Amino acid sequence: MAVEVKVIKKPGRTVAEQVYLPEIAKGISFAAGRFFKNTFGPKAKKEIATVKYPEEKVEYPERFRGIHRLTQRVDGSPRCVACLCCSTACPAQCIHIEPEEYEPDDPRYGYERYPSVFVIDELRCIFCGYCVEACPCDAIRMDTGMHMPPSTRREHFLYDKETLLSIPGQDGTYLTANPRHEPGDPTHPGVDRERGH
Amino acid sequence: MTTGLLIGSSILKILFVLIVTVGAFAPILIWAERRQSAMIQDRLGPSRAAIVLPPGAVSMLDRARLPLWRLAALTGIVAIVALIAVTFVAIKGSNPLPVSTATLTWSLVGFGLASVLLRTGYGVHTIIVGNQGRIMLIGLLHPLADAIKFIFKEDFVPPKSDQLLFSAGPIIALIPAIAAFAVIPFAGVMYLDHLSEVLPRTGELSGAAIPMQVASINVGILFIFAIASTGIIGAAVAGYASDNKYSLLGGIRAASQMVSYEVVIGLTLVPAFMLYASLRLEDMAMWQHEHMWGIFVPPLTLGAINFFVASVAETKRVPFDLPEGESELVGGYLTEYSGMKFGMFFMGEFVEVVSLAAIASVLFLGGWDVPFLYRDGFEFSVPFVEASYAVPLQHWLVIVIQVLFFLLKIIVLIWFQLMIRWSLPRFRYDQLMSLCWKGLLPVSLLNIGIMGAFMLSGWADGWVAFFEKLF
Known part of the structure; x- marks a missing residue:
């Protein structure tokens, strides 16, 4: 059985890549586009990831564990x-x-x-x-x-x-969303004083 | 010209050059380089350095807020009223108002300007108060903080080093970079006695004529080459005197790289001398002012690219910053330097960037030449049609515009250099050398031949004539 050999051509460089100048131009234009977008572009289009910490703060996720x-x-x-x-x-x-x-x-x-x-x-x-x-x-x-x-x-x-x-939750309330049934409350699932435990 | 005038104007020009290079461009470059890289990489960059006002000042400023706002609003209202009055007078043709027209015009200009300035001041004031009295200036204070740090850092000299040469190195590196600016013209000739006149477009004028460059010497560009090669000694001496193998290797690398590219720089400029037929930089700028910018002459376009590449290599910056490869040579010849001595190397590098950008703009981008600006003011013309629109300007205004435009050209070139610095990966050392000796050198030698053929065949004259007809 003859072994089939598939010759894969080594990926070479094109003439444009070998000359180097067009590739430089490509790289610089990409970087320059980035520069102009982040420097002079409208605020919504900027992609700056840095936060000026004391002045700006990133919002924490809802389930962040803060102080009790x-x-x-x-x-x-x-x-x-x-x-x-x-x-x-x-x-x-x-x-x-x-x-x-x-x-x-x-x-x-x-x-x-x-x-x-x-x-x-x-x-x-x-x-x-x-x-x-x-x-x-x-x-x-x-x-x-x-x-x-x-x-x-x-x-x-x-x-x-x-x-x-005295510390409120993230939504500003001191209560919780879960209801609490007081003793004597008609909705209280347990027993009350009259009926005994 | 009297001796006093000569000395006085020379001192003023030297001061101007020092302020532009060391005072303004180098610190702003240090800031701009980091800021630009940050912007490319989606970061914010240096912006935290601040002058902190004392706590009482914030409340005092806060109290001044309302009066400032009222003043700005009041001046704005007066300016608007004056504008309405002036428009009314202009439409009616005569002035029935109790105020004269001249007063109205001046109050319009004066109160308008004052209003704009007060508004700006109010904005700045709001930012400062909003920052709790910290003046940040978009990070421009970082170079200042750097300078203060450099000055107060310990001036450490390695014990077994050559003390004299170790201290001389940074000086030898910094001085030539600044000195190269001496022959660069930053505006056309200034006629002192005709500053407030509209000059005729051509012809000689009476009175003192001051060339707007520190030294007008007949070897011009050769002086720059000579001075620039002195900078090599600075790096080599620093590497030798540090008593450190990494420094020595870095110094050798720097020296060989700079010597190689010095040759290329010299040869790339030969076509330019051939075309401009002069070594004086003011003559080169004048030729380009009269005919066309050098970069649009085909052989010089190639020459300009060659020169730009070689000048980046000459300043030892990315992608040619082999003398200070961290992974191979620690800091190269800078390894042992700290404090202000390192600061001087740093400064020298940036001043060199500025001066090479200035040389490139004089040689290829017309120097102080502004399109459509002549000695008597602007004249915009349309090619092939006999239509033009002239704006006559006074002589001092022409000079100011020329200086500003020259600085703008330098800024654009520097911006481009920084762009290259943040976009390209660095070369290997053998690639650097082969690019120089096998790439740029033969091309620039060939370019001399091409320029010669271009001029001998008469195409050069035809090309220039065609361009002159176009504009």
């Missing part, structure tokens, strides 16, 4: 029920919660607790988002789209409950 916030109920109190899920899930152990019972005359008494102290050490946090995943009440979120404001003192990075409650 504690979401509020409609009455302004924290949604947090001090279940300690977030501080348990936290790999950096940066969340400190001290739970407390409501007063006996409070409608929430016996159903939920509330955090009397809620501190996040933002310098220790690794921004993994596990606390947000762990939270059963949608009480802690990282949708603020903000960095930590810089400071020279370590204490400034210990965010307490009031600070965390």
Whole structure:
């Protein structure tokens, strides 16, 4: 059986390429077009990728994990029920919660607790988002789209409950889109005080 | 011409040349080179260097915002009213207003200008306040910051180097680059006594005639060659004195490259001497002013391309920047230099770019010649039709236009050189040498023969005559 040999011609250079000057002209005209477009062109046509950082800022994506916030109920109190899920899930152990019972005359008494102290050490946090995943009440979120404001003192990075409650989300609201059913609410899926647990 | 006038005008001209080259072109080039490369590569480039005003100044400026705006608006309104009044007078033919026509015209011009200036000032003011009192000037302050850094950096001299030669190197490299400018004419002859007159188009004039170049010497272009070859010594000495093998190799490379291309530069210009029949640069510019730009004479077109390639190689810039290949030679002969000594090499390189662009524009692009501008002003004519439109200009205005146009030509050539710098990959060293000795040198030798044949056959005269008829 004869071996078929297919001879492929080595790609050579054309005369225009060998003379070098037309190729130079081509290259320079391409670069010059780029130069004119980016220097004198209308703003919409410019393709400059650089951002003048302090003056201009790139918008972060919607799911960017910024500093934490504690979401509020409609009455302004924290949604947090001090279940300690977030501080348990936290790999950096940066969340400190001290739970407390409501007063006996409070409608929430016996159903939920509330955090009397809620501190996040933002310098220790690794921004993994596990606390947000762990939270059963949608009480802690990282949708603020903000960095930590810089400071020279370590204490400034210990965010307490009031600070965390005062940070709005990226859409400017202190609430969340998920509804929260208060005890005694007719829409509450669980049991109420009259019927017992 | 009296001796005092000679000395005074010479000093003024030297100052002008220094301001143009060292003061303006070299720093702007350093900025433009980076900025241009950034624009080609879709970056922003240097734009962060800023003069920061003290914190109180911003609030003070902010308080001045409203008065400035009001002043601009007020002057604008006055100018518009004056414009309406002038138009009214012009339509009516007589002036029934209580203000004279001359006052109206001057107030129109004055208030209009003031309004435009105030508006510009308001814009600048807004930018400065918007930047919290940082004056950035689109990055033009970067060369300034560089210069300050260079001056205050440690002036390090390698311990085993040749101290004297090490310091002499940058000086030898910088001075010739500036000195080459001495014979370059940047405008036609200036007649001091007739500055505010419209001169006749031809003929000699009485009074002091000042050639607009620092030195009008009869060897002209040969002086430039001589001076440019001195620059080779600078690079070679720097490489030798640094006590560093990389520097030595870089110096040798620089010297051999520059010597080779010096030969080519000399030979490419021989056709130009043959055509212009002079070595003086002012005569060359004058010939082109009277006949046509050199680049449109066929043999000189080839000569211009050759010269341009050789001049890029002579300045040791991309794609011929072999003396400082980082991967092979670290920084070449610049390796051991730092601080202002490095700054002088840097400066010398950029001034050399400017001076070679100036030489190219004098030899091939007509120097200070402006199309349709004669000694008595503009005269636009249409080829083959006996129609022309003349705008007589005063002598000083003609000179100013010529100088500006000459600078514009230099800027265009420099822009083109920078474009080449950012578009082309560099040569290998043997390719560089073979391009010189096997490519450009035979072509330029051949070009001398072609030019000779072109002139002897009488085609040159015919070509020039045809062009003169065209314009």
